Amino acid sequence: MPVEVRLPTVLRSQAGGRSTVSVEGSTVGEVLRSLISQHPGMGEQVLNPDGTLHRFVNVYVNDDDVRYLSALDTPVKEGDEVSILPAVAGG
């Protein structure tokens, strides 16, 4: 089922400048893999080579951090918004 994915500013140029894209998937992992299959350049910025979530990336389903849910196994349903956010940090 289609789910809206909100992209961080750093990835929007790879999606024609769009802030959101619609992709298929029933879990966060499926949604992210589907997104990356459409926009391969996003791959290494979102997922590690072993398929886990990059440590400097936060993913939310609506207002919930998936690290506090079931990570990439977190289910999503039509109408949910999956948001990808870079960790913004420094010293």
Place this chain on the structure above:
Amino acid sequence: MLRLSTEVQLAVVAHCLAGLPEEACGLLAGDPALEEVVAWYPTPNIARSARVYTVDPLAHLRADRDAEARGLQIVGVFHSHTHTDAYPSPTDIAQAPDPTWHYVIVSLRDIQPVLRSYRIVDGAVEEESVVVRTHWAQAS
């Protein structure tokens, strides 16, 4: 070049002062084509530290949604340095998330706060000029 209004400049510095003794942080929004910051979002520093900062990701998400609803985009981040110069630290450089962003640092080391802005692209730091626009100067 980073353009911002006096209101945003003063509000950002005030937010940094209010965050002492910890580092404070927030996000800047503008029309990227105009390179002008017209809105700012305070974000909690979830690192709660005088030496490092981490923008609360939920506050980041809400700022991103609000900016988009207003026809704006997040174009940068600011944070304070409580005891050092207004220059990016090695962790600021290593973790800069977006090469198109402005990286604003407010040094509170001296009595007079110092605000500077940088571009950080692939680990290379370049300072940019900061132009503060006063609305009322144009009123007459």
